């Protein structure tokens with residue numbers, strides 16, 4: 001039997017009680033405003049790339065609910081192993097917008113000193129581990145971190161984000177198996193956005209769902225409406241709580257849709273129809289949540305528009321702050337590797353342009 005798709009936000013504006021995270025209004029507004037910020041960041045970053053001001057960007061329009069809902073469910077101390085599309089999780093956990101934007105410019109405003117690919121940020125202070133470029137390699141890392149936490153008796157969980165394409169890798173199966181056998185406090189969060197670049201999910205698996213795969217590894221798999229921020233919050237929160245309490249891992253499949261291109265280097269018109277995109281546009285997670293909040297009397301139309309504008313202004317401020325920064329000094333290339341710089345790096349630093357010595 002197919003696993004049910006858990007939905008909280010019903011079409012008539014009510015909330016399914018079994019999937020309701022029962023949030024206070026102030027928390028609903030946190031979710032809402034972060035979703036708006038994420039949408040505004042995408043809009044601006046695509047424009048920056050198209051006008052040649054940044055080199056590359058990975059958008060997440062259409063996936064705001066799964067980003068913000070799952071990020072909201074995390075607690076301080078939990079370990080986050082993100083994928084390149086998870087800016088929302090980072091923002092929700094307190095990674096500053098200006099740091100995300102600075103990393104796209106790769107200049108002196110970038111904490112990664114321009115050494116990483118764009119969209120590959122991290123922050124040790126919030127247990128936000130560096131994005132891994134090779135698909136799904138973050139999964140065994142997350143299981144290792146979770147296992148270490150378990151051995152130390154720490155009540156924290158590790159969450160690993162990946163796409164439907166990631167579920168076809170060896171790393172996925174290795175990680176799921178180890179997590180099942182050792183009952184590690186890991187949440188596997190799959191954003192099933194229907195495509196791995198141009199490859200549709202129908203070519204990715206013969207199973208009736210990705211969540212189903214958890215059966216084979218001896219733990220629970222859950223399918224949730226990934227465009228429903230309340231349902232995502234609820235299932236992720238439950239899975240993380242179970243993990244922290246020693247209940248073992250969970251595989252969450254958030255069913256969603258990538259509305260934009262895979263990255264700014266992709267042309268999705270080559271592999272998707274207008275009709276398909278229009279069908280998913282009706283389930284836009286930002287609009288859906290806005291409508292719910294309006295019906296519930298939590299925001300009115302004027303406030304919603306005002307906050308959307310404020311989100312755009314916040315992004316513009318971050319861009320202004322970062323874009324004017326100077327390039328990273330070339331000599332920084334040899335820094336941060338050794339506590340004391342060895343002689344050969346001192347020599348090599350002299351050959352770099354603009355080096356001080």
Ligand SMILES: Cc1ncc(C[n+]2csc(CCOP(=O)(O)OP(=O)(O)O)c2C)c(N)n1
Pocket residue numbers: 083085133134135162163164165166167191193195196197258262
């Ligand atoms: C091991 C590996 N193979 C191929 C690639 C090139 N690549 C980058 S993203 C991607 C698609 C991943 O799709 P999915 O896991 O569904 O995540 P999504 O991008 O849809 O969020 C591929 C094939 C890679 N980075 N690593």
